[in-house]
Amino acid sequence: MRCASGCWRARRRPGRQDLPDGSVLQTLVDFAEPRGDATARLRVAFGAPSRVLVARTPDEVRPVLETVEALAREGRWCVGYLRYEAAAAFDPAFAVHAGEGPLAWFGVHDAAQPWPETDTAGDRVPAVDWQAGLSRAAFDRNMQAIHRAIGNGELYQLNYTAPLRAEFHGHARAWFEALRKAQPDGYAAFIDTGEEQVLSVSPELFFDWHGDRILARPMKGTAPRGATAAEDEALALRLRTVPKERAENVMIVDLIRNDLSRVAQPFSVRVPRLFHTEALPTVWQMTSDVEAAVRDGVSLVDVFAALFPCGSITGAPKVSAMRMIRELEPEARGVYCGAVGVVRPGGHATFNVPIRTVTLRGTEARCGIGSGITADAGADAEWEEWRHKRAFLGPGNTPVSSAAMSAFELLETLALVDGTLRDAPAHLSRMRNAAAHFGYPWNEALLAECLQRLSDDHSTGAWRVRLLLDAQGQPRAQAFAMDAAPARVRLQLAARAFAEADSEFSRFKTTHRAHYEAFAPTAPGVFDTLLWNRRGEITECTRGNIALLLDGRWLTPPLRCGLLNGIGRANRLRDGQLAEAVVRVDDLPRVQALAFVNSLRGWLDADLCDPQK
CATH class of the missing domain: 3.30.470.10 (Aminotransferase class 4, branched-chain amino acid transferase, N-terminal domain)
Known part of the structure; x- marks a missing residue:
């Protein structure tokens, strides 16, 4: 809100934190330093800004950026964002929807504050039930339309996205801290404008411009993390070598090389690193570095005019891709796929590409998920990639609070x-x-x-x-x-699919076990619950692995079904007592015997009971 003198003042909310200077914390920046030491970070906090710069129409975007640069060169910190729809300010050929909220917003600060010591981990973050805005049938139809456009030569690649929505009643800052812990080491920012809150934990650098050097690091290519170290490395290697993933990355690298050339000194654009795989908690991502020496006289406006929106979230060619994005995506992307960043005193500018980003307006939470579609992209594989990408919000389709919302050991x-x-x-x-x-x-x-x-x-x-x-x-x-182990135990079959079977919180053992506890036995005398995944494959029990005697062989599900690599299970596989094989729920009537297996209890003969009896 504005005070009588015209200055901007934040509305204080319950649970908001004061900084040492007495101001209310509104902004946090936790950005990796993209050059040099991989562990170095810019980690600072800000209270209420001394001035706010807002653009609500395309004509106002350039003046806001000009003022940001001028104030930064005078010694101020400027922190804010551009919506994806701000693209129209730089080229009228960029097709975008009309959206809600400012096209550009920057808070101006005289000084940065230390990162606050007070931990928000104790603040309760309620469950968030995300609802997808796109059906699988609509996704498949749009994939066909994209492939037709590629086949007709209209474009080479299109970054297709869709929103997730949820109701949220809680403290935005606590939510941001939880998401940051679930998606560490990237370019994270929390910005509370009073009108909306931006919770960005993006792993992708848009650009870092310092002195006469500018670096872009597009992120293209995604693979899930593996259940074991060997599988993890194999998935990373496959990501680096699969032609589809490499082609997707190279197309965007070429686009950004071309964009950078608009502000670069002649012959200075180069690609010092190509096809680099980065390990995030839920996925492997592939990045490449594109850098250049900037010409004398180039301004922040010039840099945005050359690069924005980032080609990694449009596709190529950019004009054609954005035109098709507007046709296929029914609404504005908003801050998602725009730019969130900081311009430091002196003019050093660092912006992320706000993927893995939640925007809050009132009680409505919004988050976008998408991927780059090329000629050889399959609908099943891309749909699965979307699922892996949204995992930073929580395992499977469970509420966010069940995974990312609290620290875990x-x-x-x-x-x-x-x-x-x-x-x-x-x-x-x-x-x-x-x-x-x-x-x-x-x-x-x-x-x-x-x-x-x-x-x-x-x-x-x-x-x-x-x-x-x-x-x-x-x-x-x-x-x-520890009591003596029972000679025989009773198991019940889960009444529904275990949606978190492919989650990292099932593949690795942690204190985050809400997804297992939801399947705790309900009938008296039942020792544990036998789980199965969405494909109808048996996985494990909530506290141990399962062995099944089928067709005369003792079998246990392979890790790819989605289960913990149990020590007792591994011992028996090594000794030849068990063999890996997929066993489906439909196969259970043919199973001759079962056993619960873990390192703590050993081998416990088991019976599968009807939980209703």
């Missing part, structure tokens, strides 16, 4: 019998793989020391040990008395 459960830890090396190896996947620091000597202390304190008897590792790499271990 890595977990291993071991048996400690008379001072000896069963399968300790295997458990540590599995935890090490999980730490590498989630980016947790790993010090094996520290974990071994932690386990040794616990063993020394529990040298007799049988104990269930919980070994935990937090996001800072600090371990802790707990011991609980």
